[in-house]
Amino acid sequence: MSLTKEQIIEHATKAGFEDIGFTTAEPFSEHQEVLASRKKSYEWTEAAGAGLFDGTDPKRFLAGAKSIIVVVEPYYRAAFPASMVGKFGRAYQDDDRILKGGFSERFTDLLKYLADNGIESAAPFNMPHRLSAARAGLGDFGKNCFFYSHKLARQSSWVIPLPIIVDQEFAPDEPTVEVGCPEWCKNACIAACPTAALKAPRKMDPRKCIAYLSYYATDLPSPDMRERMGTWVYGCDRCQDVCPRNQPWLAQELPVNENVALKAEHFDLPSLLHMDRAYFESNVWPHMFYTSPDDIWRWHMNAARSMGNSLDTKYVADLGRGLRENADERVRRMCAWALGRLGGAQAKAALEGALERSDGKLRDEVESALAC
């Protein structure tokens, strides 16, 4: 039994996948070379379990790999609540990839349809998703490294491509692996990247990217980076927000995404700063799952930094509590930094109260905050 491209496209379209393309299962040799040439920038992602180098050869996941099917769907169909924008990457706010029903059910059904028709498949998370989609002719790249659809969401980057390796050969679509930016855009994304992670067209250093740091950092960001990371808690959309290619979609008046509006109350900054593991596992992790519950300190730390960079003094009491009570010194240090950034008499009192019970790095941080 086997399937034609048309049958797969028809089935995937009925399942709600809005664009579908096909490419070969050749290794992503150029990507391997890019990763090898920027080994220092990427080797830490291996330690974090992201396995980007392994992901460049489809045969590692499926010995009989012959083709890759790529499905693409938009993740930004409705507006996001104002309380979430600028703190959480839009790609994650309505992400139901690991929840029952929704996307995962549709995707599993597609894999089952392939299996029922004698096609073995694999869908590893560490494949180069965007490159697979461009190789399957579904879009191109921005200089900000994002994939831009040729068809969906007004040809913007607000889409997620998902590759599926299969053991049946299909005629590949014409690749569109190229930069599609207009000549007149003078690298607005690179200029707007607050941490200088975007260094040049299609060259990004993940060790400086707010998104990567928010999921995987092993320590506090350096003092120089904390203000630059702004109010982002998980992810960062800055280089997409400023892109003129995304403005046709951004300029629309869209209804608010009801799913996200319902969960927004669980994502207020004080709740994130003080949450325990049970709260995290039931309210946050199912939607934003790159950080393990064992590393909940990272969420606490990111919330504290976001509070400081909000310059909103309503957070002083919560930061004072975090400085007194959080079990992780990294979080207490960030609370001290955030109080220094907010300033004012109440923040100063909280820092002075902490000074006498602090030593080592925490004491240094409290003293620096008091000197602000």
Ligand code: SF4
């Ligand atoms: S996601 Fe944010 S930090 Fe990362 S490259 Fe884009 S603008 Fe820079």
Ligand code: SF4
């Ligand atoms: S901001 Fe300009 S250079 Fe950057 S991705 Fe968008 S169009 Fe391309």
